[in-house]
Amino acid sequence: MEGEVYSVFENAKARSRLSVSIDLIRNGLTMRNYCSLLLPIFLFLLLCCAPVRAESPMLRVGVSLPLTGPWAEFGDAVRNGIEMARAEQPNSFARLEFVYDDSAYDPKRAVSALQKFIDVDKVDLVFVWGNEPALAVAPVAQQRKVPTIAVAQFPQFRSIETT
Secondary structure, X not given: OHHHHHHHHHHHHHHHHHHHHHHHHHOOOOHHHHHHHHHHHHHHHHHHXXXXXXXXXXXXXXXXXXXXXXXXXXHHHHHHHHHHHHHHOOOOOOOEEEEEEEOOXXXXXXXXXXXXXXXXXXXXXXXXXXXXXXXHHHHHHHHHOOOEEEEOOOHXXXXXXXX
């Protein structure tokens, strides 16, 4: 029971960070606050998904980022943000294991990364960065029933049907 109360408290904290992040979106997103936006959203969603696999000692997260190519700066920023948060809050990340893959902002490579995450790495959750990679990954992730966090700016995501 005590663990459940802590989980609810942590989820409430994460939700308040998410509302701040949503305000940043409404007021105009700059590169500087872009990275500060991603991490709270990512952690919020991880906290929400963690109880689903409570019996598992580790939660494996597949992270598909553009680590090469024209969008590599953003992919590096996200990866560095995750690793900095892990270094600063080791207790919060003790049960999380991140597996990175370079999508190079290519939809085909993002889908290949998703399939590798599912079949080889056996991840519990997938994080995809970028509009085109996210749109390519969404139907495959839905078909394979893998929880997926996609950071994209396409309004089409509102119309993707979830089951």
